[in-house]
Amino acid sequence: MVNNNGTLIASNKAISSINNRGLNYGDAVFETLRVSGGKVLFWEDHYFRLMASMRILRMEIPMNFTQEYLEEQVFATINAQENDSKTFRAKILVWRKEGGLYTPATNDIEWAITCSALTQPFYTSNDGHYEVELFKDHYITSGLLSTLKTNNKIINVLGSIFAKENDYQNCLLINEKKQIVETLNGNLFLVKGKTIKTPPLADGCLKGILRKQLIAICEKLDDFTFVEASISPFELQKADELFTTNVITGIQSITKYRKKEFSNSVAKQLLGKLNLKARLG
Structure with missing residues (x-):
């Protein structure tokens, strides 16, 4: 399942516009999260980095884009997965709404959350050749x-x-x-x-x-x-x-x-x- 602007959609039915500004101009920012034991690890740091990045890129931050709201949306996406894993990788992707060429027509944003299961609940040591x-x-x-x-x-x-x-x-x-x-x-x-x-x-x-x-x-x-x-x-x-x-x-x-x-x-x-x-x- 994919969370698109707060609506859960089956992954094979999630469609993005060909005019998506992230696709066309790289006009997007994302945050990769590790979720384990029922919590997002270092969530406060992730949230404030995302907010700071959006401000630097002059994206309009919606009023409902609170720390609590986004965390709820992350877990809503995870809970909708048909997977019994307790550990997940989640990704919040934010892009500016389409319109305009290099000069955007708006600074309003759209967003999506995706996730996939991980096997290890905490960090482990990999001693192999690297x-x-x-x-x-x-x-x-x-x-x-x-x-x-x-x-x-x-x-x-x-x-x-x-x-x-x-x-x-x-x-x-x-x-x-x-x-x-x-x-x-x-x-x-x-x-x-x-x-x-x-x-x-x-x-x-x-x-x-x-x-x-x-x-x-x-x-x-x-x-x-x-x-x-x-x-x-x-x-x-x-x-x-x-x-x-x-x-x-x-x-x-x-x-x-x-x-x-x-x-x-x-x-x-x-x-x-x-x-x-x-x-x-």
Whole structure:
């Protein structure tokens, strides 16, 4: 089932207009949620990121688009699924109503919620081979718009094709200043000695929800120093650990970059703290 503007529709009967502005101009923003144990993990952060993104994109926020209303709509969509799973991935997609060309006729919005079942109720460690490489064909532009979760993801798509064709599990994206920004599907963290580092938002990385949660966790660690600072490609092979984060996977350790292989002890330590934070809400 798909929730279209508050109306539940069978997935095979959900139809979008060919003039949809998200389809035609990338004029859309979305929020990916992990729902487990009867709650949306880190829901308040997701809601306020969605509202901030809509404001930045000058979309008109409906009066009924409250935190409580959207949460109810997420669970209405999940409850309509013919699935006994207790854990779901849900996606809220918001686009501007059709009309006009590059200049929209209105800032009013439409929206939809979709969901699919997940198998694990909380984040787990994946110790399998996970090799990455730099994707250098195109650059992420540093700045505010790159930090938003919009549907302008062509660089990520091309990077994923490059990874598949070359037997990599992921790629590292760089900005126009040749700084490491993020991976194809999440934020990047680097561990060197007793320092944990992640690129700042000014470099163009996504303003990730798991990024925010891990920063809060890392800042409280007694044995490590946390910094937000640009990461040069030359730092990668000197690192002890690299891992990527997103709200669905949690923490994914990177095992290899070129000739360098990495450990994952810090990532496992953070994973336990992340699951505890998710359970306590």
